[in-house]
Amino acid sequence: MLSVTDLCVSYGQSEAIHSISFEARKNETVAVMGRNGMGKTTLFKSLIGILPLKSGHVSVDGADISKEESFRRVAKGVGYVPQGRMIFPTLTVEENLRTGLENAKEKVIPEDIYTMFPVLFEMRHRKGGNLSGGQQQQLAIGRALVTNPKVLLLDEPTEGIQPSIIKDIAKALNEIRRLREITIVVSEQVFSFALEVADRMFVIEGGRFVHEADRANIDPARIKQYLSV
Ligand SMILES: Nc1ncnc2c1ncn2[C@@H]1O[C@H](COP(=O)(O)OP(=O)(O)OP(=O)(O)O)[C@@H](O)[C@H]1O
Ligand SMILES: [Mg+2]
Numbered sequence: 001m002l003s004v005t006d007l008c009v010s011y012g013q014s015e016a017i018h019s020i021s022f023e024a025r026k027n028e029t030v031a032v033m034g035r036n037g038m039g040k041t042t043l044f045k046s047l048i049g050i051l052p053l054k055s056g057h058v059s060v061d062g063a064d065i066s067k068e069e070s071f072r073r074v075a076k077g078v079g080y081v082p083q084g085r086m087i088f089p090t091l092t093v094e095e096n097l098r099t100g101l102e103n104a105k106e107k108v109i110p111e112d113i114y115t116m117f118p119v120l121f122e123m124r125h126r127k128g129g130n131l132s133g134g135q136q137q138q139l140a141i142g143r144a145l146v147t148n149p150k151v152l153l154l155d156e157p158t159e160g161i162q163p164s165i166i167k168d169i170a171k172a173l174n175e176i177r178r179l180r181e182i183t184i185v186v187s188e189q190v191f192s193f194a195l196e197v198a199d200r201m202f203v204i205e206g207g208r209f210v211h212e213a214d215r216a217n218i219d220p221a222r223i224k225q226y227l228s229v
Contacts, residue, residue, distance in 0.1 A: 001026045001183040002047075002151045007056035009046045009207075015054065016042045017207045024151070024200075029177060029184040031194035034204035035227055040187035041083050043204065044155045047185075048080040049073045061150055071103045079149030083156045083187075085140040089129025093120050096128045096139055100146040113142045116175055134165030138172065145176065152176070154186040158193050170196040191224055 002024040009017035017039050024030045034040050045051040047058055049070040057066045065073045074080075087096050097109050097120070114121035117138045123131060128139060137157055144152060154173075158166045170193055177184055187204075188194045194201060201218060203211035203226045211226065213219065 001028075001061055002185065003057075003059045004047070005057045007043070007046060007058065008054040009042055009051055010054045011042075015207070017046065019056070020204075020207075020209055021056075022202060022209065022212075024183045024185055026150075026183055027177060027181040028199050029173065029186065029197050030200045030202065031198035032185065032187045032202050032204050033189070033191070033194055033223055033227060034187070035189065035229060038204045039207040040204060041155055042207070044080070044083075044153050044185075044187060047153055048078055074147055074149070075103060077148075077150035079144035079147060079152040081137075081140045081144045081152070081154040081157060083159060085133075085136045087128040087131075087136050087139050087143070089127060091128055092125050093128060093131070093139055094124040097143050097146055100143040104147050109146055110148065112179060113145055116145075116172060116179065117142050132165075133161050134168065137161060137165075137169060141169075141172065141176075145180075148180075149182060151183045151185065154184070156187050156189065158188065158190045166190065166193050167196075169193070173197045189227055191220065191227060195220070 005021050007017055007020045008015060032040055046053055053066055057064055060077050063076055065076050101107050119135055120139060120142050157169055173184060174197060199215050201213050202209045
């Protein structure tokens with residue numbers, strides 16, 4: 001469903017992502033694990049088109065989107081939940097969800113968003129800024145789902161979220177996959193969270209994938225070592 005080939009991304013003269021290749025299937029969740037500054041956000045921003053590719057290709061469901069602008073990538077089936085959530089604090093929950101539909105043909109919020117996140121329904125007339133961190137994360141995920149993406153990208157969804165709520169986010173991601181059978185790519189530093197959602201894990205270090213493991217072959221000690229400073 002998502003295919004990434006020899007992806008390189010630069011900030012000016014300095015290359016930050018060095019020839020990353022991977023695939024993620026329909027109804028599969030993959031986690032990209034890595035410490036601060038290893039290149040997770042740079043990778044995700046290049047996948048959604050906020051940063052241009054220096055070289056390489058990204059395709060979704062067989063269509064090459066490498067040169068498309070972000071809104072075109074959204075139209076072609078990519079959803080993006082940025083690091084730090086980036087919801088609009090002065091807009092209501094419902095208005096925040098509608099911002100996800102700005103370039104969509106169908107301007108209706110799909111009903112299953114509120115089924116997956118009942119708290120968003122309860123709070124639909126409240127301002128985004130009045131929600132807790134965990135609720136804002138659910139809102140950011142809901143906003144990315146309103147366009148019915150085939151591939152959902154989430155950049156460190158547990159950052160700054162209480163441990164008890166992290167579990168709820170893992171449940172929500174598993175529920176999204178069950179209901180929609182989409183492809184989920186999530187970057188993470190929290191190993192326990194990744195283990196709850198991922199079918200496959202990659203480790204990113206210095207802008208390269210240095211380790212890959214299927215769920216059945218995940219060696220927690222090895223991955224935790226990559227994550228420790
Ligand atoms: N705007 C920028 N200009 C130049 N270099 C940048 C810029 N943003 C990030 N970098 C560099 O690119 C590398 C990867 O950073 P990136 O933000 O992708 O890491 P990350 O894995 O998302 O980290 P974190 O876990 O802290 O979010 C780092 O060396 C960083 O300093
Ligand atoms: Mg980051």
